Amino acid sequence: MNLKIAVLPGDGIGPEVILQAKKALHAIGEVYNHEFVFEEALMGAIAIDKTGNPLPEQTLNLCLNTDAVLFGAIGDPKYDNNPNAKVRPEQGLLKLRKELGLFANIRPIKPYKSLIDASPLKREIIDGADFTIFRELTGGAYFGAKTLNEEGTHASDLCEYSEEEITRIAHLAFKAAQNRRKKLTMVDKANVLETSRLWRKVVQKIGESYPDVALDFLFVDNAAMQIILNPKQFDVILTENLFGDILSDEASVITGSIGLLASASLGEKNALFEPIHGSYPQAKGKNIANPIASILSAAMLLEHFGLFKEANVVYQAVEKAIEFKVVTTDLKADSKFGTNEVGEFVSNFI
Amino acid sequence: MNLKIAVLPGDGIGPEVILQAKKALHAIGEVYNHEFVFEEALMGAIAIDKTGNPLPEQTLNLCLNTDAVLFGAIGDPKYDNNPNAKVRPEQGLLKLRKELGLFANIRPIKPYKSLIDASPLKREIIDGADFTIFRELTGGAYFGAKTLNEEGTHASDLCEYSEEEITRIAHLAFKAAQNRRKKLTMVDKANVLETSRLWRKVVQKIGESYPDVALDFLFVDNAAMQIILNPKQFDVILTENLFGDILSDEASVITGSIGLLASASLGEKNALFEPIHGSYPQAKGKNIANPIASILSAAMLLEHFGLFKEANVVYQAVEKAIEFKVVTTDLKADSKFGTNEVGEFVSNFI
Ligand SMILES: CC(C)[C@H](C(=O)O)[C@@H](O)C(=O)O
Ligand SMILES: CC(C)[C@H](C(=O)O)[C@@H](O)C(=O)O
Numbered sequence: 001m002n003l004k005i006a007v008l009p010g011d012g013i014g015p016e017v018i019l020q021a022k023k024a025l026h027a028i029g030e031v032y033n034h035e036f037v038f039e040e041a042l043m044g045a046i047a048i049d050k051t052g053n054p055l056p057e058q059t060l061n062l063c064l065n066t067d068a069v070l071f072g073a074i075g076d077p078k079y080d081n082n083p084n085a086k087v088r089p090e091q092g093l094l095k096l097r098k099e100l101g102l103f104a105n106i107r108p109i110k111p112y113k114s115l116i117d118a119s120p121l122k123r124e125i126i127d128g129a130d131f132t133i134f135r136e137l138t139g140g141a142y143f144g145a146k147t148l149n150e151e152g153t154h155a156s157d158l159c160e161y162s163e164e165e166i167t168r169i170a171h172l173a174f175k176a177a178q179n180r181r182k183k184l185t186m187v188d189k190a191n192v193l194e195t196s197r198l199w200r201k202v203v204q205k206i207g208e209s210y211p212d213v214a215l216d217f218l219f220v221d222n223a224a225m226q227i228i229l230n231p232k233q234f235d236v237i238l239t240e241n242l243f244g245d246i247l248s249d250e251a252s253v254i255t256g257s258i259g260l261l262a263s264a265s266l267g268e269k270n271a272l273f274e275p276i277h278g279s280y281p282q283a284k285g286k287n288i289a290n291p292i293a294s295i296l297s298a299a300m301l302l303e304h305f306g307l308f309k310e311a312n313v314v315y316q317a318v319e320k321a322i323e324f325k326v327v328t329t330d331l332k333a334d335s336k337f338g339t340n341e342v343g344e345f346v347s348n349f350i
Numbered sequence: 351m352n353l354k355i356a357v358l359p360g361d362g363i364g365p366e367v368i369l370q371a372k373k374a375l376h377a378i379g380e381v382y383n384h385e386f387v388f389e390e391a392l393m394g395a396i397a398i399d400k401t402g403n404p405l406p407e408q409t410l411n412l413c414l415n416t417d418a419v420l421f422g423a424i425g426d427p428k429y430d431n432n433p434n435a436k437v438r439p440e441q442g443l444l445k446l447r448k449e450l451g452l453f454a455n456i457r458p459i460k461p462y463k464s465l466i467d468a469s470p471l472k473r474e475i476i477d478g479a480d481f482t483i484f485r486e487l488t489g490g491a492y493f494g495a496k497t498l499n500e501e502g503t504h505a506s507d508l509c510e511y512s513e514e515e516i517t518r519i520a521h522l523a524f525k526a527a528q529n530r531r532k533k534l535t536m537v538d539k540a541n542v543l544e545t546s547r548l549w550r551k552v553v554q555k556i557g558e559s560y561p562d563v564a565l566d567f568l569f570v571d572n573a574a575m576q577i578i579l580n581p582k583q584f585d586v587i588l589t590e591n592l593f594g595d596i597l598s599d600e601a602s603v604i605t606g607s608i609g610l611l612a613s614a615s616l617g618e619k620n621a622l623f624e625p626i627h628g629s630y631p632q633a634k635g636k637n638i639a640n641p642i643a644s645i646l647s648a649a650m651l652l653e654h655f656g657l658f659k660e661a662n663v664v665y666q667a668v669e670k671a672i673e674f675k676v677v678t679t680d681l682k683a684d685s686k687f688g689t690n691e692v693g694e695f696v697s698n699f700i
Contacts, residue, residue: 080541081550081567090541120579125470141491141509146544153513155548159491163503189592191430191440194496198505201434217431222628224600225608228470228578242539246596250574258575278572 001034001305006066008059010044011089012279013289013339014072020291020343021070021298024317027350028302028310039066043096044089044279045076054092060099068301069100069272072294073279098138101267104169105137106176106300107248107276108262109231111255114323118256118331121228126254131234132180133251134173135244137265139165140195142241161195161240166202172266173238174210183214183235187223187243199240220247227251248276257330259290262297264304271304273297287338290328292318295346317349351384351655356416358409360394361439362629363639363689364422370641370693371420371648374667377700378652378660389416393446394439394629395426404442410449418651419450419622422644423629448488451617454519455485456526456650457598457626458612459581461605464673468606468681471578476604481584482530483601484523485594487615489515490545492591511545511590516552522616523588524560533564533585537573537593549590570597577601598626607680609640612647614654621654623647637688640678642668645696667699 007022009015022038029036041059048054063069071093079088096102110130116123144158177184186203188196200217207215218226220243226233227247231254239247252258258277265272275293283289299314321327326345329335337345357372359365372388379386391409398404413419421443429438446452460480466473494508527534536553538546550567557565568576570593576583577597581604589597602608608627615622625643633639649664671677676695679685687695 075541080569081554084551088541094542120472120475121470122472142542144506148544148548152548152551154510155544156494156508156510157543157545158506158508160504160506189595191425191438192444192492193507194498194505195507198498198502200431201502204431219430221595221599224574224596225602228600228603230470243596245539245571246574246593249571250578250600252575253578 001307002037003034003068003305004037004039004066005301006062006069007038007040008043008069008071009040010072010074010279011046011076012073012281012284014044014074014279016285016287016339017275017289017291017294018070018072020339020346021294023343023347024295024314024350025298025301027347028314031350032307032310034307034310043071043092044074045079047092048087048089052087054087054089055095060096063096063100063270068304069270070298070301071272071274073275073277075279075281077281094142096272097265098143100270100272101138102265102270102272103136103138103165104172104266105135105244106264106266107133107135109133109248109251109254112260112319112322115256115331120253126231129231129254131231131237132176133237133239133244133248134169134176135248136165136169136240140241159193159195161198163198163202166199167206170203170206170238173236174206174213177213177236178210181235182212183216185223185234185237186215186217187220187237187239187247188217189220190217191219195240203238223247224250228253252276257290258293259328259330260292260296262293262300264297264300266304271301273301287340288329289339290330291339291343292321295343313350314346317346320349321345351657352387353384353418353655354387354389354416355651356413356419357388357390358393358419358421359390360422360424360629361396361426362423362631362634364394364424364629366635366637366689367625367639367641367644368420368422370689370696371644373693373697374645374664374700375648377697378664381700382657382660384657384660393421393442394424395429397442398437398439402437404437404439405445410446413446413450413620418654419620420648420651421622421624423625423627425629425631427631444492446622447615448493450620450622451488452615452620452622453486453488453515454522454616455487455594456614456616457483457485459483459598459601459604462610462669462672465606465681470603476581479581479604481581482526482586483594483598484519484526484586484588485598486515486519486590490591509543509545511548513548513552516549517556520553520556520588523586524556524563527563527586528560531585532562535573535584535587536565536567537570537587537589537597538567539570540567541569545590553588573597574600578603602626607640608643609678609680610642610646612643612650614647614650616654621651623651637690638679639689640680641689641693642671645693663700664696667696670699671695
């Protein structure tokens with residue numbers, strides 16, 4: 001297979017971890033005779049620094065015209081603590097998601113057997129947990145109109161959803177549930193929010209055409225609790241953009257480290273793959289960032305193109321690294337291995 | 351002291367648990383010579399059933415003219431799964447919060463030593479955790495304009511905040527931090543939301559007049575993770591309405607059961623005390639609901655009126671119940687004690 005892949009390393013630890021993902025893909029290409037052509041481009045704080053724009057035209061065009069995007073991380077503290085900054089790195093990622101129409105963000109959560117003890121949760125709580133979060137990615141408060149009055153004393157964010165936006169991701173989530181344990185949990189705040197009531201109504205209706213999938217509903221406050229109390233109850237979780245952002249970071253504790261979690265963002269035509277951790281600026285350049293989330297994002301990319309055998313080889317290589325404790329310090333405090341060494345191990349194992 | 355207390359048992363398990371809180375207050379009154387006069391009123395689904403209105407005029411008037419409100423729980427599944435219901439129980443609680451101006455909801459999180467093993471989190475993670483969440487309670491998406499178009503295919507919720515709304519709760523939170531370990535963590539999503547950027551700006555500014563308090567900022571997704579990974583890092587958490595709703599339910603796992611968590615909602619003139627658990631309709635009338643959160647809400651009420659000694663006696667009685675394992679099944683699966691027995695034990699111990 002020939003694939004043209006846009007690579008956006010982004011900010012903070014992004015470049016370091018993406019390098020390891022590329023190495024893994026390169027190794028797969030060699031062994032299985034695929035041609036993966038990588039083309040790098042700027043996005044985020046680094047793009048602002050170099051071009052003034054968090055998503056330069058050139059980057060967007062590249063992404064629109066490749067088979068897939070591999071993305072690292074975005075964000076820089078110099079913008080976070082300056083509420084007056086007009087241009088911010090995250091705008092680049094949000095614009096990219098919107099322009100590529102990446103409406104479904106898929107985040108699988110499943111602890112590795114050999115890492116069960118790395119979690120702050122007790123073994124019996126997490127052993128056997130295995131669920132996937134379907135997060136809507138191009139709607140909600142992320143994209144609604146924002147206002148700030150002239151005096152800077154009053155602000156607003158509009159959360160909006162349409163039936164159509166809910167429908168397209170709901171079908172994906174129901175189909176995923178059909179291929180799994182046939183349970184879908186919709187998370188909302190329908191006792192307070194109008195958008196949540198629309199979600200609930202639309203999803204209830206769509207559920208009728210998936211009679212083999214058991215559908216239930218949880219309020220987001222309760223869901224945030226249930227994910228920790230009893231994560232095994234979940235199979236597929238479906239939710240809106242901001243709730244999905246919060247719940248998926250929270251759910252990362254089940255696996256022991258957010259440095260293990262990959263995600264796929266899918267649209268009608270485009271697909272982007274990224275680790276769910278952020279730019280982790282404190283770790284930048286120190287060779288301590290966990291590259292596994294990025295490497296697993298590359299595996300999700302392979303799966304997306306039907307390269308299941310190849311994806312499995314990557315999953316197995318990652319499992320071996322974990323089993324042999326070739327991991328970064330987020331997983332083993334006294335580990336001697338860094339970002340590079342873990343990445344090397346994985347690509348050598350392929 | 352003479353106190354007139356409006357009692358709103360509400361829905362589900364509300365009436366059962368509130369009865370136990372009243373018993374505890376009654377016992378305190380007897381022993382310490384206070385006169386607590388209780389007046390009951392309707393709110394929630396039960397008020398809709400009886401009057402058509404989730405917050406009858408009479409209830410509101412009573413609450414406006416008492417020293418404090420003791421509230422149970424609200425909500426009924428028959429409304430939750432009917433997205434078309436025009437009148438819903440929660441409207442009663444939201445209206446009450448607004449009308450009484452209860453802008454600050456205070457939720458203390460601290461595990462009981464003897465219950466450390468009841469948590470899904472490991473002992474070493476939670477032992478020593480002790481923080482308080484200050485949740486803004488009368489603004490944000492809860493109260494902003496809501497729309498649903500005529501076809502029922504498009505909905506919106508507006509999240510709004512003003513400098514003034516942020517300022518008044520921020521001062522309370524900073525003052526609380528001064529009396530604790532002098533650390534304040536503001537939780538927002540300032541990399542995406544305009545309202546969060548306003549929060550950050552205002553809180554940063556106010557922080558300058560509290561130089562003895564260390565102020566830091568966390569994005570809500572990261573906060574949802576950090577609360578589980580390392581709850582001991584927190585002292586006072588300050589956040590907006592919806593984030594506070596999610597994070598405080600989540601944080602309840604640290605204590606082993608949401609059935610232990612009380613809250614105080616304060617305004618300029620009024621105060622309301624409520625358990626943070628909901629109406630838990632599946633448990634209604636079964637004598638299995640944990641009354642401790644309600645009893646602790648009553649203790650917070652005593653503290654609010656400066657009755658610290660009396661509040662302490664209630665705290666101690668609850669600790670004894672827990673120590674002697676006179677607890678409901680959420681805390682000890684094979685417990686033989688129910689709501690009533692736990693309440694009796696506590697009030698007898700006073
Ligand atoms: C960086 C930020 C804008 C982003 C989000 O909130 O979507 C991130 O937290 C994520 O989850 O991908
Ligand atoms: C019942 C509901 C409206 C309420 C809220 O979301 O505020 C509850 O969850 C709470 O936390 O008090």
